[in-house]
Amino acid sequence: MEEREESYSFYEEDEQQPEGQTGLWKILIVDDDLEVHRATRSSLAEFSFQGRGLLLLFAASAAEARKLLTEHGDTAIILLDVVMEDDLAGLNFAKYVREELKNRFVRILLRTGQPGIAPEKSVIVNYDINGFLEKSDLTMQKLYTAIITCLRSYRDIIDLESANIALKTEFDMRMEAERKMAEQAQQAAIGLAIAQIIHGAKNILNALKGGKYIIESALKDDNLELIRKGWDVTKIGISRMEDLTCGLLDLSRFNRLEIKSHSLNEVIKEILASCRNSQACSGIGDIEIAADMDNSLPEAMFDYKAIHTALMNLICNAVDACKDKEYNEGESGRVTIKTYPGGDGYTYVEVEDNGCGIKPEEMENIFKLFYTTKHSNGNGLGLSITKKIIEEHGGRLDIDSKLGRGTKFTIVLHKDRRHNLKYNTQKENHDG
């Protein structure tokens, strides 16, 4: 058998070797006619492209070609005869290269002496080859031109592939960095949340210890009056612990909503009934809670319990804001819950109070988890829960507050939750 590898390194002066591409262009000549090997070798003896010479690889059969191509995966061109071991050996080899080796880079030039066996039109259509040369008609010039054309497209494909790989590597690295950052941020947020929960629980525990201390001292003296005082302090502590645990539970449980068609007015009626009862019990006395509901309000799609919780939080805050304000003679605290339909399937619910209002500099904090201005009377959970619930519904929570005059929270929901979610995603994309 003849020598299978041969290199030529003649460089043309005017062509520069591009950066990143070095070495010789590899061309695999597959032909069972050794005369063709010899002729190709002498035709290409002086060939170079972009300052790189050729490394010619010779195979006398498709089987030999398979072996050589496996060893030289960076072969740029295959000059391929069709009829070798059998009539279709060359075409089957081309198929093997593309489908089994999955090599879509190497350029395949079919070079046949019997065009009848592999007619150009059907071969180009059915096999992924890149050119067709008839041996009888193949001049040195034609071979040169075909090889330069193929090397150019091979170079461009490889450059593109390298750019793709570089881009993908860069993309993967960024994704990984972002994932790590998000993970760290999440861990930090969890750490902070745990610290805040423990802080809240410790405050409550201190209150409970205070109650315990008062009761223990009172027991020594059989002081029933003091025992009552201690018990009151203890009861407040227990109720705050209940608020904390219920709030934390609300935060975690409204991830999965049970969306059904409900009347918002019905939710509000139920809340009003329970507020009036608790008003009577807890003696918040002269704060009026009124409703102004539009009876034509259509049903909307929402999770009943979640929206009940969200509204309840807003109303409790409104009542607290009224308790925090000193009213002029003849004035008193008032909370109004109003519903009305907007156009295009939107529903609006407003919770408005004439309480203390919110300081402009506090606006950015009020939705933060555990942020409260109520000291031992608040856990800072209500607005975080409410915002989360409304966002899970794809809705919007607007706020308008004037210090000393009152605050209005507006919940905006659409009758179709998917519409809300779509709207918010579009908005985020637009904003972001």
Ligand SMILES: Nc1ncnc2c1ncn2[C@@H]1O[C@H](COP(=O)(O)OP(=O)(O)OP(=O)(O)O)[C@@H](O)[C@H]1O
């Ligand atoms: N209607 C309102 N008027 C004035 N301030 C308000 C109003 N609603 C909320 N705020 C302010 O926002 C803060 C955070 O409210 P949020 O409901 O999250 O917690 P909280 O009411 O303090 O405690 P929790 O709801 O856990 O009992 C409140 O402490 C208060 O300062």
Ligand SMILES: [Mg+2]
């Ligand atoms: Mg609250």
